[in-house]
Amino acid sequence: xxxxxxxxxxxxxxxxxxxxxxxxxxxxxxxxxxxxxxxxxxxxxxxxxxxxxxxxxxxxxxxxxxxxxxxxxxxxxxxxxxxxxxxxxxxxxxxxxxxxxxxxxxxxxxxxxxxxxxxxxx
Amino acid sequence: xxxxxxxxxxxxxxxxxxxxxxxxxxxxxxxxxxxxxxxxxxxxxxxxxxxxxxxxxxxxxxxxxxxxxxxxxxxxxxxxxxxxxxxxxxxxxxxxxxxxxxxxxxxxxxxxxxxxxxxxxx
Numbered sequence: 001x002x003x004x005x006x007x008x009x010x011x012x013x014x015x016x017x018x019x020x021x022x023x024x025x026x027x028x029x030x031x032x033x034x035x036x037x038x039x040x041x042x043x044x045x046x047x048x049x050x051x052x053x054x055x056x057x058x059x060x061x062x063x064x065x066x067x068x069x070x071x072x073x074x075x076x077x078x079x080x081x082x083x084x085x086x087x088x089x090x091x092x093x094x095x096x097x098x099x100x101x102x103x104x105x106x107x108x109x110x111x112x113x114x115x116x117x118x119x120x121x122x
Numbered sequence: 123x124x125x126x127x128x129x130x131x132x133x134x135x136x137x138x139x140x141x142x143x144x145x146x147x148x149x150x151x152x153x154x155x156x157x158x159x160x161x162x163x164x165x166x167x168x169x170x171x172x173x174x175x176x177x178x179x180x181x182x183x184x185x186x187x188x189x190x191x192x193x194x195x196x197x198x199x200x201x202x203x204x205x206x207x208x209x210x211x212x213x214x215x216x217x218x219x220x221x222x223x224x225x226x227x228x229x230x231x232x233x234x235x236x237x238x239x240x241x242x243x244x
Contacts, residue, residue: 018169019169021165022144022148022165025168043144043145044144046147051198052172052173052175053168053175054173109139
């Protein structure tokens with residue numbers, strides 16, 4: 001077993017298929033609409049009952065990975081771009097800079113604030 | 123930063139809240155309806171367009187983790203049980219033993235076979 005694939009489900013349809021593994025979404029780069037890299041997906045938040053992904057948690061800001069914070073985004077704002085090999089997010093950098101966020105290793109529960117800022121998650 | 127939380131988004135509503143982080147679903151134990159442990163969730167497969175979780179990939183079989191295989195299951199078959207601290211799956215062990223599966227480190231793309239075996243994913 002290769003160490004790079006341990007713990008991950010291989011998905012031959014990774015970029016072209018209908019489905020993607022959660023383990024592949026987590027860690028994927030996120031770009032703005034100009035193609036500038038904003039950060040990466042730290043995790044995704046799923047509605048337990050419906051199985052619907054509601055939010056992606058974007059790791060954004062800081063310098064060389066130091067001081068970045070977590071920005072919950074509505075999942076519908078993310079579109080996978082096969083050319084970039086990552087998600088494009090339809091949110092201006094200035095909008096993101098004023099958005100609800102929380103520090104790494106702290107907890108977040110105010111999803112209503114995220115919905116208020118961006119509009120409903122779904 | 124504690125090594126046990128690195129790379130994971132803390133979710134204070136982990137067992138009681140509406141949402142759960144994908145990184146917490148992956149690795150979670152899976153039990154049958156009698157409460158016997160079957161294995162654990164290796165990954166979950168998400169519809170890119172809708173953001174709907176369609177399948178959980180169950181790591182099942184083998185002995186002490188050796189020889190287990192991946193069994194794609196419809197997400198709707200899994201219910202989180204706070205008492206067990208894991209998912210209950212409404213599939214008999216005998217049904218699972220005859221189910222579509224694939225070896226670790228190989229690829230799976232025949233989702234239609236999974237739907238045929240268990241009924242539609244969603």
